[in-house]
Amino acid sequence: MSGADIREFSRPMTGPALVPLIDAIEAGEKPVVAAIEGMALGGGLELALGCHYRIAHSKAQLGLPEVTLGLIPAAGGTQRLPRLIGFPAALDMIITGRRVSAGDALKLGIVDQVTERNAGEVAVAFARSVVDCPLVSRRLSTWPPLCPADLDNILQMALARAWQRGRGALAPVACVQAVQAARLPYSQGMQQEQKLMSMLFASPQARALQYCFFSQRAVGKWSMPNGACWDNSTARPIRKAAVIGLGTMGRGIAVCLVLAGIPVIAMETDEKQLEAARRVVMALLEKEVQKLAVGLHLGLIHFTLEQRYLREVDLVIEAVFEDLALKKQLFAELSSVCHPDTLLCTNTSQLDVDQLATATSRPDLVVGMHFFAPANKIKLLEVVFTSRSSPEAVATAMQLGKWLGKVSVAVANCPGFVGNRMLRPYVEQAGFLLEEGATPEQVDSALEHFGLAMGVFRMSDLSGLDVGWRVRKAAGLTGPGVPQGQLLQTQQGYRYSPLADLICQKGRLGQKTGCGWYLYEGPGGHMARPDPWVHAFLEEYRRVHGLQPRSIGQQEVLERCLFALINEGFRVLEDRIVMDPVALDVIYVLGYGWPAHTGGPMYYAGEVGLPRVLGRLEYYQRVHPDIPHLRPSALLRQLVAKGSPPIHKWMWHIEEGSSRL
Numbered sequence: 284m285s286g287a288d289i290r291e292f293s294r295p296m297t298g299p300a301l302v303p304l305i306d307a308i309e310a311g312e313k314p315v316v317a318a319i320e321g322m323a324l325g326g327g328l329e330l331a332l333g334c335h336y337r338i339a340h341s342k343a344q345l346g347l348p349e350v351t352l353g354l355i356p357a358a359g360g361t362q363r364l365p366r367l368i369g370f371p372a373a374l375d376m377i378i379t380g381r382r383v384s385a386g387d388a389l390k391l392g393i394v395d396q397v398t399e400r401n402a403g404e405v406a407v408a409f410a411r412s413v414v415d416c417p418l419v420s421r422r423l424s425t426w427p428p429l430c431p432a433d434l435d436n437i438l439q440m441a442l443a444r445a446w447q448r449g450r451g452a453l454a455p456v457a458c459v460q461a462v463q464a465a466r467l468p469y470s471q472g473m474q475q476e477q478k479l480m481s482m483l484f485a486s487p488q489a490r491a492l493q494y495c496f497f498s499q500r501a502v503g504k505w506s507m508p509n510g511a512c513w514d515n516s517t518a519r520p521i522r523k524a525a526v527i528g529l530g531t532m533g534r535g536i537a538v539c540l541v542l543a544g545i546p547v548i549a550m551e552t553d554e555k556q557l558e559a560a561r562r563v564v565m566a567l568l569e570k571e572v573q574k575l576a577v578g579l580h581l582g583l584i585h586f587t588l589e590q591r592y593l594r595e596v597d598l599v600i601e602a603v604f605e606d607l608a609l610k611k612q613l614f615a616e617l618s619s620v621c622h623p624d625t626l627l628c629t630n631t632s633q634l635d636v637d638q639l640a641t642a643t644s645r646p647d648l649v650v651g652m653h654f655f656a657p658a659n660k661i662k663l664l665e666v667v668f669t670s671r672s673s674p675e676a677v678a679t680a681m682q683l684g685k686w687l688g689k690v691s692v693a694v695a696n697c698p699g700f701v702g703n704r705m706l707r708p709y710v711e712q713a714g715f716l717l718e719e720g721a722t723p724e725q726v727d728s729a730l731e732h733f734g735l736a737m738g739v740f741r742m743s744d745l746s747g748l749d750v751g752w753r754v755r756k757a758a759g760l761t762g763p764g765v766p767q768g769q770l771l772q773t774q775q776g777y778r779y780s781p782l783a784d785l786i787c788q789k790g791r792l793g794q795k796t797g798c799g800w801y802l803y804e805g806p807g808g809h810m811a812r813p814d815p816w817v818h819a820f821l822e823e824y825r826r827v828h829g830l831q832p833r834s835i836g837q838q839e840v841l842e843r844c845l846f847a848l849i850n851e852g853f854r855v856l857e858d859r860i861v862m863d864p865v866a867l868d869v870i871y872v873l874g875y876g877w878p879a880h881t882g883g884p885m886y887y888a889g890e891v892g893l894p895r896v897l898g899r900l901e902y903y904q905r906v907h908p909d910i911p912h913l914r915p916s917a918l919l920r921q922l923v924a925k926g927s928p929p930i931h932k933w934m935w936h937i938e939e940g941s942s943r944l
């Protein structure tokens with residue numbers, strides 16, 4: 284039982300109310316034993332907590348995930364669970380919404396017994412054994428709260444954690460407040476639970492989070508412009524896979540595959556790289572084995588330098604350096620080494636997958652599988668199809684993503700695909716804001732206050748500033764032989780900020796070198812500190828270029844960075860790189876730390892109001908006519924002209940023939 288029907292939350296509810304139903308079960312004189320198989324989530328677990336005993340199958344999972352929907356468990360969950368397992372453990376489960384296994388539920392005291400057999404049959408036998416036992420001590424609502432001496436401290440720390448994790452989300456904080464009320468007599472605690480739920484229930488944040496829940500499932504129903512889609516295409520089984528290039532990404536991808544139980548051939552160029560990768564991968568896997576307390580066959584991965592092992596694999600994921608010539612050469616080699624049916628996938632972040640496909644003997648079996656760093660943690664996978672990718676290849680990559688525990692989003696090939704394409708104008712605006720007077724920490728603080736997991740400059744330092752530098756060099760925007768523009772700097776006819784290039788030229792590549800836009804405790808450090816050197820550098824840059832610094836407010840930072848990103852999102856839709864705006868929201872929430880309680884960039888644009896987004900872009904474009912990314916997209920204009928329809932109707936307004944596919 285996975286709890287309330289979430290779709291019902293946006294329409295009139297029918298059926299008996301859950302709270303009095305659970306109270307009636309608990310108050311009854313007949314013992315009621317909950318038999319839990321599969322899931323007991325949300326209202327499902329709350330119902331089980333109202334029963335007098337709980338028996339779970341060993342594979343069952345239990346949790347209160349309401350917080351992820353912008354809500355609190357409001358059928359007594361915030362009052363019964365702390366009484367049963369104590370405040371600290373209950374707070375942890377309710378604030379995070381995490382699921383626990385039956386074994387952990389037993390340790391925590393949530394269930395009375397775990398069985399390998401049919402839970403229903405075991406529960407019936409158990410019921411017979413307790414039929415004469417008094418029930419008075421089995422009614423959780425009558426239990427006095429388990430208040431430890433340091434409860435105030437525990438609640439305060441939980442509140443701080445809820446603020447920090449929530450990044451502006453209301454529900455985690457409300458969860459703590461509701462659990463706090465479990466110190467009161469049950470009926471008073473329930474009143475508080477209902478009050479908090481009423482406040483959240485109709486909130487824009489709850490609507491946005493529920494939109495995220497359904498969006499993450501909707502993207503699984505992918506389709507391609509040629510009519511191929513999730514329910515008319517068959518995925519191939521992947522019995523063995525290979526990962527080529529075991530750097531930052533390849534290591535994480537190999538870990539994902541092994542954790543999914545898929546045998547892996549892991550390849551590098553030389554013994555030293557291979558050994559370094561082996562150490563990291565095996566350490567990561569051993570950590571997972573301990574964390575998950577599962578048996579994992581570590582022999583599933585075979586490290587090698589020899590291409591002959593590639594003959595046995597059904598799918599290859601290439602993760603070598605971001606260099607088109609190198610990747611083309613590798614794909615040509617793979618064509619001759621691998622079986623003719625082997626799928627060839629690339630983890631490139633923005634190179635042309637069509638070009639890679641042409642380097643092979645099987646362009647129909649080439650797709651992008653764009654993982655996000657760290658690949659073993661981030662839940663997003665962009666599956667990039669080309670004009671020649673077969674439906675079977677796309678279906679297989681999408682299915683593989685699901686096996687790896689990712690949310691896979693099918694996107695058409697274009698520079699940067701979806702995520703990195705939309706990121707470019709966002710990063711670009713941030714650079715211009717520095718030229719105009721802001722500091723990296725001012726820009727980041729505005730973005731983090733909005734709810735992004737990391738501001739643009741901290742994120743760039745983490746990824747490595749050389750990544751973008753290499754891309755800009757390849758695009759002919761910087762590097763030896765590229766003429767430097769005049770004030771403001773221009774390249775290829777448009778405004779261009781060379782600040783990031785200048786920072787890189789100083790050897791400041793981000794965390795890996797101990798400095799970038801910020802200063803770190805040393806190479807590989809993580810604690811970003813404002814750097815006086817950067818401030819002096821920016822002042823000198825502005826002086827040399829005659830730029831008069833001005834004070835830039837939070838609103839301008841947000842509008843210029845976020846609306847530029849959203850504007851590019853509309854262009855992605857115009858080009859039909861995806862079939863639905865929900866895909867862009869899923870990509871940004873799961874891959875780029877966009878705050879889920881705002882729904883994602885496109886949903887957020889709808890909430891802010893498309894006329895406002897358009898108006899502000901028009902304003903900034905008048906002020907900065909040399910920045911093409913601030914020019915409102917045709918689709919945005921059209922949607923506003925049509926009265927700003929809801930997000931699920933946006934695609935109806937794209938003119939036929941505008942697709943670039």
Ligand SMILES: CC(C)(COP(=O)(O)OP(=O)(O)OC[C@H]1O[C@@H](n2cnc3c(N)ncnc32)[C@H](O)[C@@H]1OP(=O)(O)O)[C@@H](O)C(=O)NCCC(=O)NCCSC(=O)C[C@@H](O)CCCCCCCCCCCCC(=O)O
Pocket residue numbers: 285286287288289290301302322324325326327329348349352355356357358360480481484497500501
């Ligand atoms: C269950 C899962 C773990 C399954 O995962 P799996 O990967 O196997 O499958 P999918 O995720 O792809 O799902 C398949 C399919 O099912 C749909 N679906 C799944 N769960 C739900 C659901 N709970 N509701 C609706 N639909 C669901 C899913 O969308 C897929 O269909 P699709 O067509 O989209 O492909 C996994 O699905 C999962 O984790 N589900 C969510 C579990 C969850 O979050 N449960 C909590 C729900 S909230 C809840 O239970 C609330 C309780 O606390 C009860 C509260 C009682 C109070 C009620 C109201 C009080 C109102 C007060 C307001 C007063 C207003 C006023 O004052 O005016």
Ligand SMILES: NC(=O)c1ccc[n+]([C@@H]2O[C@H](COP(=O)([O-])OP(=O)(O)OC[C@H]3O[C@@H](n4cnc5c(N)ncnc54)[C@H](O)[C@@H]3O)[C@@H](O)[C@H]2O)c1
Pocket residue numbers: 527528529530531532533550551552556601602603604605606613630631632633653654655656746
């Ligand atoms: N780092 C990220 O955040 C990130 C995110 C998404 C995608 N990507 C993409 O993933 C790919 C790899 O990026 P990375 O950051 O892991 O790079 P990296 O430099 O950390 O690792 C690349 C590895 O490939 C190995 N290699 C090079 N040529 C090889 C060959 N012919 N055969 C076998 N191994 C070879 C190198 O020895 C190195 O270990 C790139 O295309 C990159 O754009 C990177």
